[in-house]
Amino acid sequence: MNGTGRYRHIRGIHCESACQCAILAAGGYQVAEEVVFGLDGGFGFAFFPATGNAPDIAVGKQAVLPLRAARLMGVDVAAHTPRSGAGLTALLESAPAVLTRVDLGLLPYWGLDGRSSFGGYFVNVVAGAGPETFEVSDPAFDDPVTVRDADLQAARSSRRSPPLNPDWKVYVFGAPRRTPQLPLVGPVAVRTLCREVLKPGSRNLGIPGLKLLAATAPTWPQSKRGEVEDVDLTGRVVRTDALARQLLHLGRQIELFGTGGGLFRPMIGRFLATMADSTGDARYATAAELFRESGTLWSNLGTALLAVATAAARDDLKPLVDAVADTARSAMDIEKRALTALSTV
Known part of the structure; x- marks a missing residue:
């Protein structure tokens, strides 16, 4: 039975969680x-230096679609890798939507023209919208969009964003079997989050990743050189300096690419505030306030990068480079305080 009639597009904040919420809502x-x-x-931090003058990647998470929330709700999730539109259509015969990993830069309606890639993005593919087209529910937009099959498959198969390539991955959700008791499962999730961000076992992730960004950013004036093509905030293809592209790309990662602004920090703050309400433990509220403070630092940086990076001359970009390193260090100190306190809750 085709379940597309039960699905309703929902605008959200973060691609993974918003898409999951829409699918769960379709299941009641x-x-x-x-x-x-x-x-x-999945919350945290990840930083992946790129080779040459390509933009380094910074992400406010360190796990891509871990699906722990689904497991806590008793939702069976099946992973598939269909390599064609026909394969997607077959999955939609028995599901209201298919959660689909894509390279955001290759989705035409984002207007990035493939010049800024991010392969850790997710949308819900809802149905075939007509010959060689699909209806896509992207939580960053008010309404569903129609995407040509060829464009969707290009976004699904992109290799432009290592190590965050989509690799054709899609996910089909079953119906929830239980409601998680937040006072019981929430503390376990928070302690796991603290452990994985404070001591992730990789220099690219968590607190070590923030240290790496703070150390790497000052090298960008030397490593990000030359004139390159990019897309400005209006979708217009421009020639720009590689350093300006790096700074603009980071600004997009912080504020525009599905974080809700502030690199997910305000969002995790709201979760911790909900934890404080459900458990009565004021320590969650204290940590929530610290993450709101960190989110303000990140948003201020992201806004400055978006406003100045493409318009400034190269010599005028040095203060922004310094601001990246300073923000990474300041945010790291705040977040370590919050996570260290939460790890004992």
């Missing part, structure tokens, strides 16, 4: 996006 289960985000356990 309503849950706040920040709760799914917090229980999923």
Whole structure:
């Protein structure tokens, strides 16, 4: 039985959690996006230096679609790798939507023209919209969009964003079997989050990743050189300096690419505030306030990068480079305080 009639497009904040919320709602289960985000356990930080003058990648998470929230809700999730539109259509015969990983830069309606890639993005593919087209539910937009099959498959197969390539991955969700008791499962999720961000076992992730960004950013004036093509904030293709592209790309990662602004920090703050309400433990509220403070630092940086990077001359970009390193260090100190306190809750 085709379940597309039960699905309703929902605008959200974070691609993974918003898409999951829309699919869960189609199955009759309503849950706040920040709760799914917090229980999923993907929050943190990841930084991947790129070779040459390509933009380094910074992400406010360190696990891509961990699906822990789904498991806590008793939702069976099946992973597939269909390599064609026909394969996607076959999955939609028995599901209201298919959660689909894509390279955001290759989705035409984003207007990036493939010049800025991010392969850790997710949308819900809802149905075939007509010959060689699909209806895509992207939580960053008010309404569903129609995407040509060829463009969707290009976004699904992109190799432009290592190590965050989509690799054709899609996910089909079953119906929720239980409601998670937040006072019981929430503390476990928070302790896991603290452990994985404070001591992730990789220099690219968590607190070590923030240290790496703070150390790497000052080298950008030397490593990001030459004139390159990019897309400005209006979708216009421009020639720009590689350093300006790096700074603009980071600004997009912080504020525009599905974080809700502030690199997910305000969102995790809201989850922790919900934890404080559900458990009565004021320590969650204290940590929530610290993450709101960190989120303000990140948003201020992201806004400055978006406003100045493409318009400034190269010599005028040095203060922005310094601001990146300073923000990474300041945010790291705040977040370490919050996570260290939460790890004992």
